[in-house]
Amino acid sequence: MVERPQIAAIVTIYHKYSHAQHIVDRFLEGYGWESRHHYPEMDLVSLYVDQVGDNDLSEERAKRFPLMKIYPTVAEALTLGRDSLTVDGVLLIGEHGDYPTNQKGQRQYPRYELFKQITDVYQSSGKSAPVFNDKHLSWKWEWCREMYDLSRELDFAFMAGSSLPVTWRTPSLDMPLGAEIAEAVCVAYGGVDGYDIHALETIQCMVERRSGGESGVKWLQAYRGDKFWDAHRQGVWSVELFESALSRSHTIKPARAGFNHVFPTLSELKDIVKDPIAYHYQHVDGLKCSMIMMNGLVDDFNFAARLENPSRILSTQMYLPMPPARTTLANFFTPQVNNVEKMFLSGKPTYPVERTLLTSGLVIAGVESLDQDQSRQETPNLSISYQPTFESTYWRT
16 A cells, blocks of 8 residues: 655644635645546645634644644654654745734745754754745745755755746746747736735746746846836836736726726826836846736736747736635635645656745845835846746646
8 A cells, every 4th residue: 555645734824815724725625626626645644833823723624634733843743743754745834924024024924944944854854855835935035045055955846936827827828938038027916025926926937938048137126106107108118018918907997987998098007006116127148027016007917028039929817816716715726736746746846946046036136126215236146047847837728
């Protein structure tokens, strides 16, 4: 009889609609996949919860799923109370919870601290297991890099990042492998150090497929408020690509009722979007990209790029279900969990963690630029080169 892999979940908090609930519940309850209800071919056997609130679900889940035990420490969750590593994979979900926010606006989730407790067990045990880290690696660059380096030193499969690269796309299309890309943008919504990672991963999962693969990022500059509008008017990023991405939005707020052309003028944009933000950056190979957050105008994530030879525009939306299903069902977690399952079973990541190492650094550089009067940030630390997987991992329909 082949033993089923045993999985541990290390989470910051476990309440309704938290990332932990959406991800851990799929390992416990199963989920819809390929027109049937799919149960993961593994058992989630241990859980550590860093903050237990009044709305905690962990005790209820442990009663319903007796194979899963709650442990008081990360180490005990990984060893099942024994002397060394016992589990075959680890979910690290450091999102949501009551954690401090620094003066730059970064929520200091303890992903790094929890990761270090995981790798301490690996080092003392002399063996390791695959790890999935939800969203960006950390709010501090040195910690991001250390997490990546430790995964290489201890030789375990490591995946991280947003669900946006693996969700549906409308239309369902991909960046051709080896494409020549002149420029790329994402028009999205959300806040700094929370949703910017989703928009940046939207861009990165597409542009990493360009000719030569990823070469890293040379510099980044953030724009906000009046400086954003000046940059938009001056063509710092392509207005044509901005509008091409905007054309994919399902939630765009029309500026005028009763007209077929709903794209707002610049003056109308200023009325609709009170706090626009952009991260504009250049890759080492010369490609320029722009992440543009337009709260009030859209409520989704829309991508556009200009391709060369022949010259054309490719655009799509990384689709999230419309509210309220976005929060309640959160189906975009389904393909993410499926990819994590594959890593736990095979011991190999299905997409490169270097993508999220790079986007984690871009988030940090964007926050720093905003904090430093929107100044340009040179990013020699982001000279991160890697090749994409041959097949993309988005949820095809």
